[in-house]
Amino acid sequence: MFADIVPSLKAAMPELRGKLEANAPTAPLSWFRTGGPAQVLFTPADAEDLAHFLQRLDRAIPVLVVGLGSNLLIRDGGWEGVIIRLGKGFAEVSVEPSLRVRAGAGAPDVKVARAAAEAGIAGLSFLRGIPGAIGGALRMNGGAYGGETKDVLVEAKGVTRTGETVRFTNAQMGFTYRHSGVPDDVIFTEALFEGRSGNPEEILAEMNAITEARSSTQPVNTRTGGSTFKNPPGRKAWELVDAAGCRGLRIGDAQVSEMHCNFLINHGSASAADIEGLGEEVRRRVREMTGVELEWEIKRVGLAKA
Structure with a gap:
């Protein structure tokens, strides 16, 4: 749990129309359905409300923007700062x-x-x-x-x-x-x-x-983050992952999809650390097998759990 700064934000922004939540769960924000809390979750009413908020927010407070969360992995320690979710107003x-x-x-x-x-x-x-x-x-x-x-x-x-x-x-x-x-x-x-x-x-x-x-x-009806790695120049990431023997590779409830091995899947109780660790193991095996350094396409943010 992070320090609750929502009361001070509301006091500094009395005309704010959007919703502010302290220590909000982030698992619902990501298609992986895992991750630690957000110190503040702000859902602005519209673009004007967003501008009003940012004008008055302390510049030292980190900000992360989330839409549908389809290629996002929030680490288990959560996000210390503000997560801005663009909802119906956008x-x-x-x-x-x-x-x-x-x-x-x-x-x-x-x-x-x-x-x-x-x-x-x-x-x-x-x-x-x-x-x-x-x-x-x-x-x-x-x-x-x-x-x-x-x-x-x-x-x-x-x-x-x-x-x-x-x-x-x-x-x-x-x-x-x-x-x-x-x-x-x-x-x-x-x-x-x-x-x-x-x-x-x-x-x-x-x-x-x-x-x-x-x-x-593609494993479209699963807890996944879309394409995990960018395609290297002239190559396909999934082919490199497959060649390195990683199809179906599993760490806990995190697994490389057997249908499309550039997708990672949360089978239910995988932590963000499990998913990220699996991705790093895939990168290591591909690097050792082919010499290619795969680059993450999924955005990984937040703090590792202590």
Whole structure:
């Protein structure tokens, strides 16, 4: 348990509309369903509420932003500082003229893909294959099935650590493979995408094909974090993991998926340490077998349990 700083935060921010919770459990925030407490969990009402909070928050207090938590592992000691969860106030999706779709950073990627499809906007179907929210796609240049965020983004909007609203064009995002060059202290709040004209039935059929492909090749209905490691240049991470004999490897209730060995699974009672330890063991075996140093794609944060 961390020191309760919620009363002092409320006193310093009497006009705050969002929800503040002290020592909140974080397991529900992550698809792995494990992890220690958050000293403070803040769910802002909207972007203005978020800016108001950040303007008045002590700069020394660490901040972590969470959307759907699909590629997040919070360590067992929890997060000392504030976790900001982008909830319903950031989940709006709307179709605009010129084949554009505007989406809040908390909107699920699949919701954006579906809105585009129903409006006859092609080019965003790949979002159906990314198990996360738009904020994560912006931060990591999320991609799947032949498409990436950089291919369709017009601009992104966010809030800095000091509460200032900022905008970034596609070129200013500094996109590379599974990465954007935007400073880490920027919290994305909204994105504007642009596709191309298409037939709704054909686009929906493409999305259904992606759904079937995911279901047949990935452990989608389990406690997992999506792709564990980034693909090294010219290689596929899962092939390296498989070649190192790690398919099905298990530490406690943490296991390398037998269906797709670039996925780690929590079978129920795995700790964050079990999951991270398993990932590190996989990295060690791959390094010894192939000389390749796998890089984590899952974001691991927080304190190790004492």
